[in-house]
Amino acid sequence: MESIMLPVDKKRVADLIAGLAKFGKTDAGITRLAYTSTDKAAQLWLLKQIEYLNLEVREDVLGNLFLRRPGLDPAVPPVACGSHLDTVIHGGAYDGMCGVVGALEALHMLTDETLRRSIEVIVFRAEESSRFGFATMGSKLITGKERPEKFADAGRKDDITFKEAVKEWGGNLEDYQKALLQPGAYKCFAEMHIEQGKVLEETKHQIGIVHNIAAPTRFKLHIKGMADHSGATPMGFRKDALVSAAKMILAVETAAIREKEHGTVGTVGIVEVDPGSINVVPGGVTLWVDVRGVEPESIQRTLKEIRQAAQGTARTDGITIEEEMLTSDSPVALDAAMAAQSEEICREQNKSFLHMNSGAGHDAMHMPGICPTTMLFIPCKGGISHNPAEFAENEDICAGIEVMAEILKREAQ
């Protein structure tokens, strides 16, 4: 069967992304928090732009949006793809939007194809944690990964709660069971997303084929020494918590580098010094540590090494180090057969590709319980995301759309 796929319309892709970027635009990037009127306006604008696709529009009680292109056989599970439209505070125009716009443009490319299965573009609600403190809320709830009680009362003190926001949007959190996806509800799921790292850019590849999504283990290290006058306390009389903290920062780095070939990373992102004064030897320091990886054994080895370093440092320095666990999630393996299919398509389309893992979390990480799931990454400038400087070349977005269209076509046949 000869392909009758339409070419990707680069101008429309650019126009849709630029159009969405106007919703929530500020002097410091785009702020389009989930369930806000800005989020709603962006979605309504987008629906207006794509009327020519004649998709069936449906929203579940949580505000997740489903746009269906009907197939010949309504009895078989549809193929799904999609991403999200919300942003962080002072975010960019590409994180999430590339995946939604790309999925819609892929449907356009399939206009003249006759396909057995329906294809649904899912716009997940509340992927970013910026409004309610939890990420991927829509996908977590419809896949049954979390129960709504966990999120119901979440919200900043000057804002409404998640439950209220769902209601304001037009949904109803108490009816969430109506939104639950059953295993097998879809034939498969594919998400395209900017990498949010600079590996594709620096290694000059067009497509990242994602095999695993890392899960963060986050914990605090509370280091207690003794606060003293910084002038009147000789070096031998000190228990400087910051000196011990510095050793632990380097220990986190060393432990992660030792697991580099397994893709595990370790980061200290926050340092709180008590009292934090120029003339006082620090008495206490809290480090916020984030360890991520795709191999549970590698993550465990990293944590073990950090804990051993903490014990050693506490003993050597005569201070105490306590660990406070914040989150400890499991990494997610995506579908190997779909990844192989993506490689095949890249080869056929003459696109450079790299097999890789995702360090960041995505809606796709909750879908493997429902159906085989895959992700495609496209390069983003400098690896920057969650930032007004976030940028992806239209050429790169369109290359990803070409691969996505072919995935959808093959899966829907």
Add this chain to the structure above:
Amino acid sequence: MESIMLPVDKKRVADLIAGLAKFGKTDAGITRLAYTSTDKAAQLWLLKQIEYLNLEVREDVLGNLFLRRPGLDPAVPPVACGSHLDTVIHGGAYDGMCGVVGALEALHMLTDETLRRSIEVIVFRAEESSRFGFATMGSKLITGKERPEKFADAGRKDDITFKEAVKEWGGNLEDYQKALLQPGAYKCFAEMHIEQGKVLEETKHQIGIVHNIAAPTRFKLHIKGMADHSGATPMGFRKDALVSAAKMILAVETAAIREKEHGTVGTVGIVEVDPGSINVVPGGVTLWVDVRGVEPESIQRTLKEIRQAAQGTARTDGITIEEEMLTSDSPVALDAAMAAQSEEICREQNKSFLHMNSGAGHDAMHMPGICPTTMLFIPCKGGISHNPAEFAENEDICAGIEVMAEILKREAQ
């Protein structure tokens, strides 16, 4: 000549210190900022308590207080002693107050002595930097160490300026030349103070005889790396400013320990991480460094080693480190003959003593340009100061007063 010195009145010493502690008392320690109505009330209360000493009371145009016990010969320079009555925010009852109360009690002990020289107790105004951001303002100005223009407009944004505060107190900053002390204005100056360190306590000595007062060199190290997604950025692709900062924290420690025998200390007291988020590799870190010592060569060696470490770290880690100098003062040598006299007195009085240096700054550090100057330290619990937990045993305070009284007696003869 047989001594007719009165014994130290331990109860009065305790009562005066406890009485002063009521001025500015809060649930979180004592807050008695310089030139405030609380400062004035404390001073007026103290003057009332010591009326029995029949001292001549004089205040200069800066608010420094002079309490004179006239000697037989008004033509010769008086002997001076003293300290300060202001506290930091949430401070204690001993820092400064021991020196003022101790000097007054020493005068009481000398009641029946006939002495050639007058003795003056000086209560310096604004020793603590808590209100205007500068320390030892009163002593700096009357010794000509600083000109008033430097301080005139200093002040927090919700407070009046230094110049206004002097005026509110009843002085006049513009007339400051009337307050200037000329070299030779005093025969000598002696200040008693809590150690603000724990060397005397841990080594079990009653009296610290101070030879040098350290001067702080304070600077910021601005470390610039590259902010990146903490999940999506593999270890080899990072320029983590906090990892480089950890190396610099340890380098400051190492450089100071190498100069330990010279008494130099080095402290990183403040760490500012940008952006300071659990899911972002730190892109920038600012460290606030404090290096102090009493030997200029040792301080310079320490700074040189820190700078070399900064250059090495910048090169190795591919980041940049910029130094921003904040203050760079010179250490002060006190009078060797007066220190020897203090040792002699301690031996005669059977008091344990330790020759030492002061890591903290004091009003006494500005007096060597006027007259031979000495300092006595007494132990304070746990070395804690500038804190509600600041505490000195009355026994230790009174031991210091006995030495101080003998110093004043010998110098005033």
